Amino acid sequence: KIEIEGNEITAGAGGKLKEIVYAARAANLGGMEWMEGIPGSVGGGLRMNAGAMGAQTLENVLRVRYLDPEGNAHTKQRDELEVHYRHVPLLEKNFAVSATFRAEPTAREEIDSRLEQSQEKRRTTQPIAKSAGCIFKNTASCPAGKLVDELGLKDLSVGAARVSDVHGNFIVNDGGATAADMLELIDKIKTTAREKRGIELETEVQIVGEDA
Ligand SMILES: Cc1cc2nc3c(=O)[nH]c(=O)nc-3n(C[C@H](O)[C@H](O)[C@H](O)COP(=O)(O)OP(=O)(O)OC[C@H]3O[C@@H](n4cnc5c(N)ncnc54)[C@H](O)[C@@H]3O)c2cc1C
Known part of the structure; x- marks a missing residue:
């Protein structure tokens, strides 16, 4: 499930990164286009701090909701999270439930142009x-x-x-x-x-x- 409120996009851990990008695009929100080609879910993207085109998942994140191993729910803001290259230690033992991403109001043409660049880069280099x-x-x-x-x-x-x-x-x-x-x-x-x-x-x- 993906919800958009102003410039904030909240997505459940099972949502696909690609779905977030296109939900953002439909609301004329940009800044997430680089995620489009990563085949994975929000949960996997958070745990791995998945990245492409010089950007990383946690750079777009405002807060993460997660369950600890006992099933208790918590929320952490981005600046409370320890974040490494392809590694978010908090999610080694805890389970992400959802994340709220920050996007920027962006013209549809600009979003489409960035998507095209990202797709072209993957097509020609991978x-x-x-x-x-x-x-x-x-x-x-x-x-x-x-x-x-x-x-x-x-x-x-x-x-x-x-x-x-x-x-x-x-x-x-x-x-x-x-x-x-x-x-x-x-x-x-x-x-x-x-x-x-x-x-x-x-x-x-x-x-x-x-x-x-
Ligand atoms: C063709 C191809 C291209 C790729 N390109 C990129 C790329 O450009 N950049 C990049 O970073 N990666 C890339 N990947 C790797 C992969 O797509 C990413 O790491 C992606 O984020 C994995 O997501 P997933 O949902 O498949 O997670 P999984 O592979 O299922 O899980 C990854 C890790 O996250 C954990 N996890 C999953 N869900 C949760 C949750 N809710 N809470 C806590 N932990 C959880 C799992 O236990 C596991 O440790 C690529 C893979 C392929 C096959």
């Missing part, structure tokens, strides 16, 4: 093949995709898991790749980055479940 999105966090010294490219690892594969030739931070599934293939490929990239550049790559994706 693979359309099946993937989990960016695998590694960018490092302080270098974007992870650029590093993988510089290490000559584009197209490196394990089984049907392959480093995209379009963007080095994406591993694409050429058909039937297993979790074990993905994990071995991730490990090879990490080892090469460590040995050749002394850089410890950290995964942006969370690895859960079993290897097979």
Whole structure:
């Protein structure tokens, strides 16, 4: 459920980021366009502090409503939250219920132009093949995709898991790749980055479940 009041948009944790962008657009509210291409929900976006095009989810957030593990409801304002790159510690153990985002009154044409730019950037710089999105966090010294490219690892594969030739931070599934293939490929990239550049790559994706 998405509610708009003035410049504030409140969305339930299960809402899609894309739906917020288009609900905002319908009310001539902008500033959220960068979220449009992130395939995920409000809850996942908050927990991961998902970001794109130089912006991050928590920059647009005014407050978050959440439940603690005992089921008690709380609200925190943005400035009460500890926020990191792709990580909001509060939501490791607590469950986001909804968030209120701040948007800016913006002409529809301007919103559409920003949406087009964002879509064009994804279309031209990211693979359309099946993937989990960016695998590694960018490092302080270098974007992870650029590093993988510089290490000559584009197209490196394990089984049907392959480093995209379009963007080095994406591993694409050429058909039937297993979790074990993905994990071995991730490990090879990490080892090469460590040995050749002394850089410890950290995964942006969370690895859960079993290897097979
Ligand atoms: C093709 C592709 C492109 C992508 N592009 C981007 C990108 O540009 N930028 C980016 O940041 N990410 C990107 N991603 C990664 C992913 O879409 C984001 O991390 C997204 O925010 C995940 O949302 P989700 O709803 O799928 O969450 P999930 O993947 O289901 O969950 C992510 C984490 O959030 C937790 N979580 C989910 N809901 C809640 C809740 N209500 N309360 C507390 N914790 C919760 C989960 O337990 C898990 O730890 C991309 C992925 C793909 C496949």
